[in-house]
Amino acid sequence: MYGFHAISTHNGWAMAIAGALIVFSGLVVLSTAISQIHRILLFFENKYTGFRNNNKIQENDEPEEQPDSDLPKEFPSELDEIACLYQPLIEEIGETFYLSDLYKIAKENNFPHPHITLTAFRDANILIPYGDGVFSWNLPKENTVNEKE
Amino acid sequence: MDLLFQFLSNTGYYLADYRNVIMIVVGTVFLYLGTAKKYEPLLLIPIGFGILVGNVPFFKGFGLGIYESNSVLHYLYFGVTTGLYPSIVFLGLGAMTDFSSLLARPSLMLLGAAAQMGIFFTLLGALGLGFLPKEAASIAIIGGADGPTSIFLTAKLAPHLIGPIAIAAYSYMALIPVIQPPIMRLLTSREERLIRMPELREVSKKERIIFPGIAVILCCFLAPASIPLLGTFFFGNFLKECGVTERLAQTARTAIIDTATILLGLTVGASTQGDVFLTPKSVLIFVLGAVAFSIATASGVIFAKIMNFFLKEKINPLLGAAGVSAVPGSAREVHLVGQSEDPENFLLMHAMACNSSGVIGSAICAGILWSFMIVL
Numbered sequence: 001m002y003g004f005h006a007i008s009t010h011n012g013w014a015m016a017i018a019g020a021l022i023v024f025s026g027l028v029v030l031s032t033a034i035s036q037i038h039r040i041l042l043f044f045e046n047k048y049t050g051f052r053n054n055n056k057i058q059e060n061d062e063p064e065e066q067p068d069s070d071l072p073k074e075f076p077s078e079l080d081e082i083a084c085l086y087q088p089l090i091e092e093i094g095e096t097f098y099l100s101d102l103y104k105i106a107k108e109n110n111f112p113h114p115h116i117t118l119t120a121f122r123d124a125n126i127l128i129p130y131g132d133g134v135f136s137w138n139l140p141k142e143n144t145v146n147e148k149e
Numbered sequence: 150m151d152l153l154f155q156f157l158s159n160t161g162y163y164l165a166d167y168r169n170v171i172m173i174v175v176g177t178v179f180l181y182l183g184t185a186k187k188y189e190p191l192l193l194i195p196i197g198f199g200i201l202v203g204n205v206p207f208f209k210g211f212g213l214g215i216y217e218s219n220s221v222l223h224y225l226y227f228g229v230t231t232g233l234y235p236s237i238v239f240l241g242l243g244a245m246t247d248f249s250s251l252l253a254r255p256s257l258m259l260l261g262a263a264a265q266m267g268i269f270f271t272l273l274g275a276l277g278l279g280f281l282p283k284e285a286a287s288i289a290i291i292g293g294a295d296g297p298t299s300i301f302l303t304a305k306l307a308p309h310l311i312g313p314i315a316i317a318a319y320s321y322m323a324l325i326p327v328i329q330p331p332i333m334r335l336l337t338s339r340e341e342r343l344i345r346m347p348e349l350r351e352v353s354k355k356e357r358i359i360f361p362g363i364a365v366i367l368c369c370f371l372a373p374a375s376i377p378l379l380g381t382f383f384f385g386n387f388l389k390e391c392g393v394t395e396r397l398a399q400t401a402r403t404a405i406i407d408t409a410t411i412l413l414g415l416t417v418g419a420s421t422q423g424d425v426f427l428t429p430k431s432v433l434i435f436v437l438g439a440v441a442f443s444i445a446t447a448s449g450v451i452f453a454k455i456m457n458f459f460l461k462e463k464i465n466p467l468l469g470a471a472g473v474s475a476v477p478g479s480a481r482e483v484h485l486v487g488q489s490e491d492p493e494n495f496l497l498m499h500a501m502a503c504n505s506s507g508v509i510g511s512a513i514c515a516g517i518l519w520s521f522m523i524v525l
Contacts, residue, residue, distance in 0.1 A: 002279045010285075012276040016269040019517045024262045026371045026513055027506060031258035033363055034251070037356045098350065132350070 038133065042100060046115050082117060083126050083139050090137045098133050164206035168423025176200030176418065182323060189323040189478065192296065195411050196319055199418015215419045226416040229311060232304045234413040235297035236377045241406020242297075242476070242508065243361070243385025244398045250502040252356050253349035256456075257468065257499060261506025263452030264472025267292030267445025268514050275437055280430075283307050286518040288434055291318045292441030293511025294325075295474035300417065301378060302515040306522055312420040313431040317438035319417075325478040328439070329446050333470050333486050336450045342490045344465040346499045354392070361387040368513055374523075375516025379509065446470045446479075449503070464499075471500035474507040 007013060089105050090097075099118060106114035121127040127135045157163055179197030183190040203222075207213045215222040228234040251258060268289045275285035287303040287310055299318040303311050321328065334342075361383035368379050388398040420426075449469030457463045471483045480500035487496040 003277050006279060007273055007276045010276050010282045012273050012282075012285075015282075015518075015521050016273050019272070019514065019521065020266060020269045022371065022517050023265050023510055023513050024259075026368060027258050027262040027510055029371075030364060030367050030509070031255035031506075033367060034258075034356075034360060035255040037252070037359055037363070038353065041353065041355050041359075 035132070042133075046103075079120055079124055079126070080139075083121065085111070086117075086121075087139065090139075096130065096134055096136045099127070099135050100133060102135070159208045161206040164208070166206070166423065168427045169204045169206050170423075171427060172200055172204040172421055172423045175421075176204065179418075188326070189319070191410060192319050192414055193323050195414025196316065196418040199415040200421050201418075202415070203419030203422050214422065215416065216422070216425070222416060222419050225412055226420065228409070228412055229300060229416050229420070230304050230308055232301045232377055234409045235301035235304075236381050237409035238297040238406055238413065239378045239512070240381040240385040241401050241403075241409065243382040243387075244389045244401035245406075246382075246386055246389075246476070246505050246508070247501075248357060248360055248386065248505055249352040250349055250498045251505050252352045252360060254499065254502055257464075257502040258506040258509075259456065260449050260453055260469045260472040260503040261508075261510045262472070263469060264445045264449035264503075264507055265293060265510045265514050266448035266452075267441045267443070267473075268511070268518075270444045270448075271437055271441035272518075274440060278433060278437070280433075281307075283522050284310060286522055287314055288437050289441060290314075290511070290515055290518065291321065291434075291438040292445045293474045293507070293514055294318070294322055294442055294445060294479070295508065295511045296322060297413070298378060298474065298511050298515045300413070302519060305519055310430070310434065311417065312422075312426050313434045314438075315417040316421060316426075317435050320435075321438055321442045322475045322478060325475055325482050328442060329470050329479060329482050330486050332443060332446045333450060333467050333483070336447060336454075337466050339490060341454070341466050342487060343494065344463050345491075345494050346465055346468075346496060347462070349498055354390070357390045358387070358392075361390065364509065368509060369516075372513045372516030372520060374519040375512045378512040378515065382508070382512065442473070445473045449473065465494075465496055467496060468499055468503050471503040472507045472510070474504070474511040476504045476508055477501065479507075480504040 001009060086102075086106070089102065089109065093101050093105060103114050103118060106117070111117065118127065122129070122135075126138055128138045129135055176197045176199075179193045179200060182188045183193030183197060203215060210217070212219040213222075214220055215226050217223055228237075269292075271292045272285050272289035275288045276282065280288060283306040287299070287307040290299045290302045291314060293299070296315065296318045300311060300315050303314045307314075365379060365383040368383075369376050385398070385401050388394045388401060446469075449472035450466050451469065452472075453464055453466035453469035457466065465487060467483045467487055470486075471480045473479050480497060480503070483500040483503075484495070484497040487494045
């Protein structure tokens with residue numbers, strides 16, 4: 001038996017289509033799953049870091065003395081003003097960056113509550129997502145000018 | 150005098166027929182390609198020498214040939230017919246593979262899936278040419294461009310075809326530099342070949358440790374028949390990444406895989422005895438293998454072009470050709486074709502992402518085809 005007749009008799013069309021669909025869907029599921037690994041890890045790491053910091057504060061009645069930094073002693077409460085303080089960090093890491101990098105550098109520079117702040121920046125569209133953890137900075141120009149003045 | 154004549158009539162010179170001579174020439178070509186041209190020498194040299202060994206004519210019933218039940222070669226061949234060697238090779242491959250590039254850009258895995266279409270097109274072709282379903286499935290898997298996977302599936306479904314299928318699969322893997330570049334050039338424009346890929350993000354150690362666990366569960370739950378290949382593959386990768394079993398990983402990626410490759414190559418080569426190998430079916434298998442491999446390459450490239458319709462940041466369609474499972478040959482070829490247009494275009498890491506997903510894809514396909522044949 002040869003040709004299309006043989007393919008149909010042996011269920012070839014169904015096997016080929018089903019096989020192709022199964023392998024495609026399997027790899028799509030796998031790629032989706034692995035694309036989330038770093039996000040899940042970041043989530044747990046932040047949670048763990050927050051938990052550890054909370055414990056530290058409870059253990060010590062007096063807060064630890066912060067090392068010298070350029071930050072004002074009283075941190076502003078307005079988001080735009082906080083964003084101005086983040087501006088030098090953005091200049092350091094470039095126009096597009098991984099959010100994890102900004103978080104890391106903010107922590108190194110002793111910015112208070114960087115995780116909450118970055119979430120607020122995202123909500124206020126100051127941080128624009130490009131997917132895969134990459135963001136760009138979108139602070140209105142007048143704010144940066146004000147800061148320089 | 151009688152004793153002398155009897156001895157002479159038992160020598161290979163007396164017993165040889167033209168088929169043995171043809172196969173010895175084929176074996177010599179393999180040895181030449183592996184040694185002088187350096188085309189996949191780790192595979193072609195054991196196979197080539199195996200072809201020479203397997204085609205020395207001998208007195209039947211002496212327990213010498215690979216198909217005689219009490220011969221040494223037959224015992225070594227046991228690892229092929231049971232699928233043992235391919236499993237061990239996958240263990241070593243896993244311990245060698247770095248999935249960082251795939252983890253950094255998981256969307257490239259789709260190209261590894263697209264390149265598997267060659268398998269299913271060839272399945273139809275083989276059925277149309279009159280092969281039985283189990284034989285057709287074994288031939289089709291050549292499209293995955295993965296020698297161990299082809300041998301594994303053939304051992305399970307059509308053991309009588311192991312010789313031609315293994316030789317075809319390894320031949321086409323060795324001929325990647327000849328087969329793939331013309332297809333890549335034919336299907337892409339110069340502008341497309343010039344597309345540069347952005348630098349990949351850094352992947353953390355934790356991600357690399359978690360990956361084999363997630364992958365083995367998702368893939369093997371989908372196609373449990375691929376456990377012998379993917380189970381050992383991801384186990385090997387976990388040994389490499391977990392950081393506390395470096396000694397085991399080192400052994401898996403050196404001594405173990407080398408031993409399995411030597412025995413696999415030698416016995417597969419020896420299984421190509423002229424009288425068993427040189428049949429019209431073998432010729433058809435070679436033709437279908439070439440078609441399968443070409444379609445696999447083409448479907449990867451075409452799918453990459455289709456993806457570009459939907460992506461803001463275009464990907465270089467050459468990467469699609471690396472979706473076949475020939476690691477790292479096809480990734481290297483994609484990189485070289487990219488560099489021939491723009492010497493500063495580095496596609497190797499991205500191509501490796503497609504290549505390693507091709508390994509996973511072809512093993513899943515083998516599992517799927519095996520499952521289909523159980524139902525038949």
